[in-house]
Amino acid sequence: MEIKSVCVFCGSRMGARPDYLEGAKTLGTELARRGLSLVYGGTSVGLMGAMADAVLAGGGKVVGVLPKMLSDREIAHKGLTELHLVDSMHTRKAMMAQRADAFIAMPGGVGTFEELFEITTWAQLGIHHKPIGLLNVADFYAPLLALMRRAVDEGFIPETRAQPFACETSPAALLDQLLKVGQPLAPPKPVLRPEQT
Template sequence: MDDARAAVRHKAPMIRSLLVFCGSRSGHDPAHAALAEALGTLLATHGVTLVYGGGGVGLMGVMARAALGAGGRVVGVIPQSLMTVEIAQPGLAELHVTETLHARKALMHMHADAILALPGSIGTLDELFESMTWRELGIHDKPIWLMGDNGYWAPLLALMRHLTAEGFAPAHLDRLAVPLPDLAALAALLPPRNRTPSTGNS
């Protein structure tokens, strides 16, 4: 309940685009790919543009193809160096190719009204922590959410509480990124269903 109230407090006035960080692998637990697929479909049905890393592999590809298959609008941002590693997803409304990872993260943020992290590896954590740092420093005030089945983010939340307990972080550190229990909780923060998917720039 506290997490749900926190999510509402961090709700943007209107979420037209959602930046999603997630893995370029699918992981061992099939629940993660199922969640990514359901998320892509959910965003399309709510008319919310999916902004992500542009890849066609792992959870990234599963999510993007689900959004495209449901008629959604998808914007990808990928560094030139990862074009053959993450294999850029075809058929996107926009695919921006950047020179560096830093430029990728900055451009993804520019296109998004809110941020969600699904399961992933150190690349996902890098993107998430930079977003949290920017929010803590006042560079942006976009809501940041976490979602993952079977307690995926529990160790990270415990680590953030540990940082605070050890005196290295403020008491609100673990509230910079709010865990959402499921897609229904996210849907409550999005525009109503059955909107026509966005066709303009995010």
């Protein structure tokens, strides 16, 4: 599958470390340099806005998707290639998923976690076969990776799904991985009833 667009989930705040802002800008610059379009949540604030600004400054294309109810609170970005104001968070996530060929989660809050887990769940269910990556700036996602490992050890996630996403600290290295990955997760095997075995 050729990757032409990348959906990025990240914070609508800057976070406590300058590394997070630098990571967002570097990722945006790298997307533009590679001719990859950015699909994201459509706001002008926080890491989201900084990343979109970096893509645009590099001559890249940015598609924003923002619920109308958040257009004032999150402040819609006025300079995007495309800005879609939609009716709900569900529509927002569905449109971002449809418009993207790959997904990256940067540091962020509960909304970022929810988006990452939903898109990962969809991959596990075979709803999509698009690669997913974590941009692990300042080791932000170390606790999540440990939690995933715990869930495997406790029998809630199969060993084959222990690492459902690529994970890198460098935007360039992460994009390299995503661009060479075809299917990060194998489609789930059907569950057979006893009479079928």
